[in-house]
Amino acid sequence: MQRSFVNAAVAMMLPLMFSSSAISATGPDGQGISVSVTLGTDPTPGACGNDTNLQVTAGDQINYCYVVTNDTSETLNWHSLTDDVVGAIFTDIPGTVAPGEKFQYNRLVTATATESPVSTWTAYDVHPDFGHVAAADGELLRDGFDGDTASYLFTDITSTGTNLQLFDDDYIVTPIGFPFTFYGQTADMITVSNNGGMLFDQATRGRADYLSPSNRTLPDRMMGPAILPYWDDLQQDYIDGIGNVFTQTVGEAPNRQFIVEWFNLPENFGGAGETVTIEAILYEGSNAIEFVYPDTNCGSSVCNSGVGATVGLNSDGTHGILISFNEPTAVSGTATLFRPTSPTTYVASQQVTLDVGAPIIGVDPTSFSETVDAGASTTDTLTISNTGNRDLSWNIGSVGARSHFPPVPRFALPMGDPANAPIGPAPLAPSAKAHVPHPRAPIGVPAFAADPINAAIVTFDAAAPATLTGTLPVDGLQFLSGDFIGEDFSTLYAIDFRSFNLYKVDTATGTPTLVYLTVPPPGVSADGWNGMAWDESTHTMFAVTSGGRTPVSSLVKLNTETTETTLVGTITGVGDPTNGTAIIDIAIDPNGLMYGVDIVTDTLVAIDKTTGEASTIGSIGFDAAYAEGLDFDDTTGTLYFSAFDFSQNLAVMYTLDTETGMGTPISPIGPTPDSVQYSALAIARLAGICAYPEDIPWLGYSDTRGSTAPGDSTPVTVTFDATGLTADTYTANVCVNNNDLTNKRLAVPVTLTVQ
Numbered sequence: 001m002q003r004s005f006v007n008a009a010v011a012m013m014l015p016l017m018f019s020s021s022a023i024s025a026t027g028p029d030g031q032g033i034s035v036s037v038t039l040g041t042d043p044t045p046g047a048c049g050n051d052t053n054l055q056v057t058a059g060d061q062i063n064y065c066y067v068v069t070n071d072t073s074e075t076l077n078w079h080s081l082t083d084d085v086v087g088a089i090f091t092d093i094p095g096t097v098a099p100g101e102k103f104q105y106n107r108l109v110t111a112t113a114t115e116s117p118v119s120t121w122t123a124y125d126v127h128p129d130f131g132h133v134a135a136a137d138g139e140l141l142r143d144g145f146d147g148d149t150a151s152y153l154f155t156d157i158t159s160t161g162t163n164l165q166l167f168d169d170d171y172i173v174t175p176i177g178f179p180f181t182f183y184g185q186t187a188d189m190i191t192v193s194n195n196g197g198m199l200f201d202q203a204t205r206g207r208a209d210y211l212s213p214s215n216r217t218l219p220d221r222m223m224g225p226a227i228l229p230y231w232d233d234l235q236q237d238y239i240d241g242i243g244n245v246f247t248q249t250v251g252e253a254p255n256r257q258f259i260v261e262w263f264n265l266p267e268n269f270g271g272a273g274e275t276v277t278i279e280a281i282l283y284e285g286s287n288a289i290e291f292v293y294p295d296t297n298c299g300s301s302v303c304n305s306g307v308g309a310t311v312g313l314n315s316d317g318t319h320g321i322l323i324s325f326n327e328p329t330a331v332s333g334t335a336t337l338f339r340p341t342s343p344t345t346y347v348a349s350q351q352v353t354l355d356v357g358a359p360i361i362g363v364d365p366t367s368f369s370e371t372v373d374a375g376a377s378t379t380d381t382l383t384i385s386n387t388g389n390r391d392l393s394w395n396i397g398s399v400g401a402r403s404h405f406p407p408v409p410r411f412a413l414p415m416g417d418p419a420n421a422p423i424g425p426a427p428l429a430p431s432a433k434a435h436v437p438h439p440r441a442p443i444g445v446p447a448f449a450a451d452p453i454n455a456a457i458v459t460f461d462a463a464a465p466a467t468l469t470g471t472l473p474v475d476g477l478q479f480l481s482g483d484f485i486g487e488d489f490s491t492l493y494a495i496d497f498r499s500f501n502l503y504k505v506d507t508a509t510g511t512p513t514l515v516y517l518t519v520p521p522p523g524v525s526a527d528g529w530n531g532m533a534w535d536e537s538t539h540t541m542f543a544v545t546s547g548g549r550t551p552v553s554s555l556v557k558l559n560t561e562t563t564e565t566t567l568v569g570t571i572t573g574v575g576d577p578t579n580g581t582a583i584i585d586i587a588i589d590p591n592g593l594m595y596g597v598d599i600v601t602d603t604l605v606a607i608d609k610t611t612g613e614a615s616t617i618g619s620i621g622f623d624a625a626y627a628e629g630l631d632f633d634d635t636t637g638t639l640y641f642s643a644f645d646f647s648q649n650l651a652v653m654y655t656l657d658t659e660t661g662m663g664t665p666i667s668p669i670g671p672t673p674d675s676v677q678y679s680a681l682a683i684a685r686l687a688g689i690c691a692y693p694e695d696i697p698w699l700g701y702s703d704t705r706g707s708t709a710p711g712d713s714t715p716v717t718v719t720f721d722a723t724g725l726t727a728d729t730y731t732a733n734v735c736v737n738n739n740d741l742t743n744k745r746l747a748v749p750v751t752l753t754v755q
Contacts (some may be wrong), residue, residue, distance in 0.1 A: 032346050033123050033347075035069075035121040038065045039064060043063050043108055046104070047063055048106075053355070055355045055357065060111050062108070063106060063108055064106070067105075070099055072099060074099065075099065077125060077126065078123070080092055084117045085117035094127075108618070108619075111354060116354075117351070119352075122345060124345055125344045126343045127341065130339060131340075132337060161247055163245075170193075174247055178256050183225050185225060192260055194245060194265075195211050196231045197230070199211055211223065217322060219316065223314055226313070227280060228313065229279070230276070231309055232308050233308075234276070235268050245262050247260050261278075262278045262279070274297065278294075278330070279293075286340070296331065306329055307326060321338070359392035360392075363384055367748060368718065368751065369751045370751070371752075371753040372722045380718050381718070382718050382734065385713035385714075386712060392740065394706060394737065396704045396716070414601045447465070447642075447682070447684070448489075448492055448507055448684065451677070453676050454471075457474055460669065465668075472510025479496060479497065479680045480679045481495045481531045481544075482505075482532055483532045483533055484534060489507065493532065499517070502518045515561070516563040524554045526547045527547040528545065531544045531586045531629075533586045543556045544583045546584075550579060568610070571596070571613075574603065582600050585628050585681070589658070590690075591737070593606070601619075602624055603619055617658065617660065622643070623645065626646075631682055632683065637745075640656075640681060642681045651676050651677045652673065653667060654666065659741055690733055690737075698722060729751065732749075733750065736748065
């Protein structure tokens with residue numbers, strides 16, 4: 001029986017290419033697994049191609065089909081997949097494969113370059129995890145420690161260890177003294193928090209706020225790998241100054257122990273103020289973890305024995321071991337021991353090849369300079385050549401509304417739970433940051449955005465968003481959608497999320513001026529206005545809504561002077577049939593092509609602005625949620641996405657590849673990216689050459705679109721007609737739009753002298 005993999009992992013839109021050469025690896029019993037990787041161009045979920053060496057054009061979507069066969073005599077229940085180009089594709093995903101059965105996983109990518117990495121499938125019988133046992137004083141046998149069978153023992157290190165001198169809610173990165181492996185990560189440093197826990201991936205980012213005073217249940221996606229003997233709001237003992245956190249590495253290699261003691265720390269609950277003492281021990285070699293509770297009597301029923309604490313281990317947002325959450329399990333005189341499991345592991349690898357080619361456009365001449373008498377005309381030849389190894393498709397002049405749709409339908413797998421795609425401001429507390437005046441034109445890529453958590457308008461360089469260059473309050477308004485009109489960057493049009501009122505916001509002062517209520521068109525379900533985008537090519541403001549239990553997104557035209565709304569259509573052709581579609585924002589490039597991000601499937605989509613029909617471009621590569629902002633830098637054609645990364649709980653600026661959908665992170669946004677989010681992104685930059693193709697009445701073409709084979713060229717007769725023109729010099733650009741991803745909009749300058 002072949003089973004289809006229930007994908008809880010990521011469909012990453014990256015250039016993964018494979019060549020055939022299957023390798024089956026055996027396990028301890030001499031048996032093993034085998035993995036087959038095939039390539040195809042049918043993007044239908046579950047489809048498998050037959051090729052192990054495939055030629056495609058850059059931009060094509062490829063379906064990678066992985067099939068693992070269990071040739072062992074035991075059932076395999078957990079799986080990981082990596083390759084040597086992108087690293088981990090998924091890690092420790094559940095999936096039952098009985099002896100003799102097969103397991104299938106499909107992954108969609110957009111081809112951009114030729115590569116030949118090796119894919120490696122790892123299967124386990126049991127999850128790489130920790131077993132645990134709790135016991136009272138004298139009952140805990142440490143039978144996993146090289147013969148050590150001593151019973152429960154508390155080792156006080158306050159006179160011999162290092163006093164970390166942590167203040168309230170403080171933390172420090174400190175050495176363990178030996179390499180320690182925790183949920184697949186090995187480190188010799190760890191972050192110790194005053195609030196009764198340790199954060200293991202301390203090198204990832206600053207972690208001061210991630211072990212907050214407010215404990216949560218497990219697993220917890222905001223925190224990452226963590227060891228939590230008693231996560232609660234613990235204080236420094238300000239009364240006698242003796243309470244603090246101590247660490248010490250004891251013993252001799254290879255059997256050393258790293259001890260952390262939270263000694264005489266009061267719990268912050270406003271009660272009796274008595275203290276607790278707890279301890280955590282990490283064991284070298286065995287990678288075991290022990291929680292020891294010498295004194296957890298805080299003097300009140302609201303905190304005795306950990307009734308207000310979280311106890312357990314956290315791996316990531318999907319897995320952890322919860323001993324208790326706000327329950328009295330950490331009783332004085334008890335301990336809990338965690339021992340790593342010993343899974344039987346099987347590994348198989350395969351390498352296949354994807355040969356990715358591309359067209360390369362050339363034009364001759366690269367500019368025209370023509371002279372003609374008034375009322376007369378002349379012609380010249382523009383030769384379009386293709387020196388690449390794939391067909392070149394091109395068109396001259398205006399761009400059709402659907403020209404940015406992929407040539408065949410694409411699909412993408414959601415980065416997070418598609419049933420959990422919250423829209424609107426995230427449940428974050430406002431920050432206590434000061435408001436400073438806006439500079440009108442920050443250097444770099446000047447961007448304006450709304451901070452709905454703190455009800456402010458901020459500005460920053462979109463290419464370097466870690467530093468805000470200004471922030472101004474907007475009278476408690478929460479803007480999730482907004483944009484400029486044309487090249488007037490002094491006024492931001494934005495809709496308040498709660499009231500549905502449209503405002504004009506002065507970007508110099510932050511002063512909002514009410515226009516009127518924006519009522520969605522009849523029949524449109526709208527829980528909120530998610531995004532707005534100005535289309536310079538048609539001089540139209542578009543807006544997008546989402547609403548309903550299974551959300552449906554609608555595309556609407558909005559009159560910014562009267563707030564009249566006109567339905568373009570329901571956005572169809574993308575999304576999740578079970579969980580709906582939530583287009584969180586839209587953006588229109590200088591050519592008038594509309595894009596949007598669906599946070600249910602975490603994909604970039606192309607949208608036909610005349611009908612609302614959409615087509616998936618590809619996965620953005622992370623789990624987006626709540627309020628977001630999407631806009632183009634019209635000068636460079638770069639698509640920026642001010643995202644709220646749900647897996648990191650951070651506001652992060654990304655650029656999105658309009659050919660593949662893949663997001664590339666620039667950096668977190670602002671000084672406190674874990675307590676803010678930025679929506680209604682509006683970039684204040686003028687468009688570049690060929691940004692707005694238009695009909696030039698004195699220019700004509702024998703062909704306005706065509707296809708040029710590799711190594712071939714196509715002549716196009718260009719007519720320069722001075723009929724109706726007075727004696728003068730005229731300039732324009734012949735704009736050649738094409739599928740050469742490195743030069744998609746090529747401008748040929750024209751000078752016409754009428755004499």
